[in-house]
Amino acid sequence: MEQHAVSTPPAVPTPPAAEPAPPAAPGNAWVRDLLEVLLVAVVLYALIWSCIETVRVDGDSMQNTLQSGDFLIASKISYFFGNPARGDIVILNPPHQCDATTADYVKRVVGLPGDKIEIDADTNPAQLLVQPGGTGPWDRVAEPFLPDAWEQGPQFPVAGTADAVNEVLHIPAGDYFVMGDNRNESCDSRFFGLVSRNRILAKAILRIWPLSSFGGLGAGLTLVATSTPTPLPAGYSVGGLVLVAAPLRRRRRIARELARLSRGDPSAT
Numbered sequence: 001m002e003q004h005a006v007s008t009p010p011a012v013p014t015p016p017a018a019e020p021a022p023p024a025a026p027g028n029a030w031v032r033d034l035l036e037v038l039l040v041a042v043v044l045y046a047l048i049w050s051c052i053e054t055v056r057v058d059g060d061s062m063q064n065t066l067q068s069g070d071f072l073i074a075s076k077i078s079y080f081f082g083n084p085a086r087g088d089i090v091i092l093n094p095p096h097q098c099d100a101t102t103a104d105y106v107k108r109v110v111g112l113p114g115d116k117i118e119i120d121a122d123t124n125p126a127q128l129l130v131q132p133g134g135t136g137p138w139d140r141v142a143e144p145f146l147p148d149a150w151e152q153g154p155q156f157p158v159a160g161t162a163d164a165v166n167e168v169l170h171i172p173a174g175d176y177f178v179m180g181d182n183r184n185e186s187c188d189s190r191f192f193g194l195v196s197r198n199r200i201l202a203k204a205i206l207r208i209w210p211l212s213s214f215g216g217l218g219a220g221l222t223l224v225a226t227s228t229p230t231p232l233p234a235g236y237s238v239g240g241l242v243l244v245a246a247p248l249r250r251r252r253r254i255a256r257e258l259a260r261l262s263r264g265d266p267s268a269t
Contacts, residue, residue: 051077053202055091055106061180061187062106064147065089065218071209072106072217074202083197084109084176086130087220089204092178092195098187104201107188110141110221111169111177118168119190125149128179130223134170139223143181150183176200 057070066072066089074091084090088109111117116131118138126149128141171177175194180186189195207213 051075053091054208055104055202055204057106058103060185061182062089062108063182063185065108065145065181066106066207067213069210070207070213072204073206073208074204076202078203078205079200084112084200084203086110086112086223089217090178090200091202091204093199093201094187094192094195095199096192098191105187106204107178107180107186108221109176110179111171111189113171113173113175115171115177116168117171117177126183129226131168132223138226140226142222142224145181145218145221147182148184 053074053076055072055074057066057068057072059068086109089106090109091104091106094105110128111130112132114133116134118129120127120129128143129138130141131138169177171194174197176197177189178195179188179190204217207215207217
């Protein structure tokens with residue numbers, strides 16, 4: 001009986017176990033963590049400062065609401081989804097500077113697009129009158145924040161607009177009438193005219209300095225209904241003087257004119 005030899009293939013050697021990767025150097029991990037933190041901080045900074053800004057008040061035009069040197073937080077996104085409201089304190093770039101600086105101004109919105117507005121200089125102190133939307137009764141603007149009585153101010157400097165004193169100004173669409181709370185020390189729409197919507201940059205919302213005054217910016221203005229004077233009929237004649245239908249807020253002027261005519265005094269008052 002023959003015997004055959006059977007060859008056995010050599011065993012496949014087992015590969016050596018993989019050596020564990022050496023741990024990362026502590027210095028490299030620290031640098032990576034720091035870069036991640038800095039990246040997050042930069043993104044948050046960009047988001048925050050695209051939404052808000054800090055503003056330093058320079059000057060006395062907003063006393064007694066704001067003092068020179070106050071630091072404010074202003075919201076840039078407040079007007080992304082809406083428009084300025086009456087009484088808002090806004091940061092704006094005026095159409096004409098009243099001085100040599102190029103700094104933005106801090107003012108209060110008192111007239112909105114479509115409003116009719118008038119400064120009644122026949123009262124002491126002068127009063128601001130508004131006809132919201134340009135129709136209906138006139139309202140007196142109640143402003144408890146004013147520091148003292150104020151003068152009526154100059155004529156509007158914009159060609160084609162009415163005199164600011166006892167003349168009605170109709171605010172066109174897209175424009176706003178702004179004033180400082182300290183009327184006797186404020187360069188505002190009485191001087192540089194109406195402010196277009198794209199010049200209103202942000203809404204002041206919070207005072208952060210000085211710490212003793214930290215918080216909101218006080219009460220805003222309100223509208224107080226006034227009685228609407230009954231105009232004289234068109235063509236009404238007094239002593240040879242023909243009067244057209246009297247515009248609103250002319251009662252005192254008409255009364256003076258009638259008194260002068262009754263005295264036979266030809267001179268103007």
